[in-house]
Amino acid sequence: MIKICQRCGKEYPPASNRQKYCADCRPAVTQEYNRQYYLRNSEEIIARVAQYKENNRDTYDAYQREYSKKYRAEHKDTIRQYKKQWLANNPDKERVYCERAKERYHKKRRLKKLEAKKLRLIAKMQANAAKRQTKQIRRKELYQGDSFWDNNLNAFAQRM
């Protein structure tokens, strides 16, 4: 049996009775069907995706971060080219753009300095705690050691 494709009008041998389109038209028909489905249900689909994101915030954020990192690394030249082009097309915004870049740079540096300061403080506190502990242990040994009481009792006895 031969059928006529409802999309392109070509004759084709159908694989089943219900088939309406030839093999060449099938992918385009499916794509169009999916597009129509999305258009009919876009609100629900968008809401579902948003809900999914909300339920998996951490996983999603990590994925997003990883993805953009990879993308930036793989498209370094394209991004640089795009920025250059954008600046050429928006000469009036160049100043703002440069200032923002400067701000970002200084912010990063400030954060780095703060982080270093924090690490130094932590190291200092740890060193102090260790010193205090050593002192405490030494004092404990001093007061609990037999020699301490012996010496003091002897001294006390001599004074009597």
Ligand SMILES: [Zn+2]
């Ligand atoms: Zn066809």
